[in-house]
Amino acid sequence: MAHVSELISTDINSYLRSHEEKSLLRFITCGSVDDGKSTLIGRMLYESQMLFDDQLSALKSDSKKIGTQGNEIDFALLVDGLAAEREQGITIDVAYRFFSTDRRKYIVADTPGHEEYTRNMATGASTADVAIILIDAEQGVLTQTRRHSFIVSMVGVKKVLLAVNKLDLVNYSQEVYNQIVSDYTHFANDALDVESITAVPISALFGDNVVEKSEKTPWYSGETIMQYLENVEVRNQKETSSFRMPIQWVNRPNSTFRGFTGLIASGETKVGDKIRLHPGGRESTIGSIVTWDGELEKAVAGQSVTITLNDDIDVSRGDIIAASTDPCSESDQFQTRILWMSDAAMIPGRQYILKSNTQTALLTLGRLKHRIDVNTLDHLPAKTLELNEIGVCNISLDKRIAFDSYENNQTMGGFIVIDRLSNNTVGMGLIDFALHRSENIHWQKMDVSKESRSKQKSQIPKIIWFTGLSGSGKSSIANILEKKLQALGKHTITLDGDNIRHGLNRDLGFTSADRVENIRRVGEVAKLMVDSGLICITSFISPFESERKMVRSLMSENEFVEIFVDTPLSICEERDVKGLYAKARSGQIPNFTGISSPYEEPKNPEIRIDTTKITAEEAANKIIHFITN
């Protein structure tokens, strides 16, 4: 697969040498459904003679069978690779295609136009140098055109090529073309942060202005798409920024060699350069730059190397080596922009995992400042982010990380959000700046400690955390348990779901987001109770595994005792002490756990109580036995 050149048959060795010198350009094609993205790529592959005979004949037969272009070749069939895509005639996931010319090797990401697959489009955009935004001349600028342009700009693509396609359908009209370019420019000036926007009138189907200049657009004097791609200069931010290398892995083949491996994210470094290590800020100098092909004096952005330092410092994966003249900043709280990529909405207050370069931290999403409507660019108030929505959100981490703003350094400012239970990538985030609020609020050091308070009460403080469906028997068991503990001379307190909702949490409802916040507050209060030396009994449905895990992570080991009151839904419903199930079934109560809102059973509770087998009294005894042993 290569560009056809005379040299191949006459002088293969010089052809190979010239191919060695080629640079790499990655671009993405995007735009709304049916704007002709796949057709454009198919056309480029076809015209640069990148198709083999067997591929071409398969394409011709497929075009007749399932094509949408009558007797013409349907180039879209070349790139839609999944069975579901070919059957439905849509693009679901990003496809990567390759071709080369005498100057460059190209990697093309062909991305889906449907809104529901925006996350796949973002995947393609995140590695692109140039974006080709297609617009159907008959349709003009659409919502998806704006959405894709916005995401392209958000992930940091600086060069945009606007391809006004299907010009054949509007008789190659200059007026239509000018109007679309003017509409787009109007939108882009407000919304996008890019260096240049270049417009080209094309027909991907007939090849006008794709590779060769078209005779049908005499009024257009600019470059064709291929000419643009061949000539565009991509300013490489990575090369001009300060030196950064996130450490991937420590290479220790023997007792004398200790090398830090990584891909240089930005800048360059030389042997002897002073560097700073993050987090922490220890300093050292570069001892050597090791590669399989020999030691280097100097290494630059984009190279994978192994670095040794002149000082024996404890360094591990997740640490960052940075230029000491311009080190990274460190913080644990940030303002960020987030694109949500999961079917389950983002929930402020819930804990996720953040991964930025090689650093990983526990992440709590704070309140959303606003959501951005990519169509109008309005800032809308929002409590959560749904799939494909973009919002500005403060986040806090469980530890300080090294960073630069995304605008200054993609590697050091970009991160992904990972769900703790499913391990899926659920969001993409960009760090705008650090927040300094908690930095000025230091922990007050107190002379009377949790230990001394609990010693005074001669007990080990704990949270006894009940979870289970409404009506499962949590409160009844908790009530008996507290009486028994008191009889044993223990100091206790009970936090009850219904009671807390009358006071501390009276502002919260029953949506998933409010349920998460409810448990977060209860967790913090329970922690204060434990700090005061008490045995704190809590009785909340607490339906989500992540929140129960979150409270557990607030506590020391053995301080959190999870009691799963395991009563089948049918029995809870039969008992229906408060008459709530009947109401929920008739639709009078929305978001009712077990009926219209999920309950996630604990996987490893300390104690599981089957109320169909033992009484509340026996259950309380079982718990006392567990915590006193």
Add this chain to the structure above:
Amino acid sequence: MSHLDALEAEAIHIMREVVAEAENPVMLYSIGKDSSVMLHLARKAFHPGKIPFPIMHIDTMWKFSEMIDFRDKTAKDLGVELIVHINPEGKEMGMNPFIHGSSKHTDVMKTDGLKQALDKYQFDVAFGGARRDEEKSRAKERIFSFRTSTHRWDPKNQRPELWNLYNSRKNKGESIRVFPLSNWTELDIWQYIHLEKIPIVPLYFSKERPVVERDGTLILVDDDRIPLEKGEQPKLKSVRFRTLGCYPLTGAVESEANTLPEIIQEMLLTTTSERQGRTIDHDSNASMEKKKQEGYF
């Protein structure tokens, strides 16, 4: 940086991410040219240390004998741990592509064999040498490609993969296939082998070899298990292979190319794509996607 430098750095970065985050990684070694490149990149990634994971070959018992010789010599020369797995049930059944056909043979010996081996050794991450330019469903696959606990791929529900930030988290029993050569083309592979002087199986170079014709395809007479028609005599022809696999399923091409530049020249001037020599892709239009969903690489 040239595009080959960039591709090399990307592949090394990917391999180091896996070693840093996986519990028990393995490299799937098919003995072909892509595997040779992958192994070479692994040496570079962990230099001056040794390759910190084993390589594993899923043997079907029908590979070219020169491949097996090359495999054993490579493992010895590089001092890397080699695991060879043969599906014992397939062996018991006497699986034979001449009798049972390519599809069944591949299902049992390759797909099932691979799943068995991954389960047996509890590997949580497996490197594969597949490239996105090979085939349409591969063009859609992520570099870190998630598999369920039953080794299934769900092409409609892949994890987003942003920048060069790979999510390697998974629950117990689930696994990830990682493709460091995703962005390489066939030409890149050949050019890199040429520049880096990477050893490859001699079958890629032209030589006089005994072949018979089956359905328009030249099949090498690699051993006496090939059923010959009555009175049929293998012909000596100057042939080579563009792709390597099980010898009954891999067609030879007539060629005089016996240097790397000549091979590359021939590849560039040819008008059929690489996998055409492999029977497996022709079974049905979406056969690779289906095979991949079921656990094939």
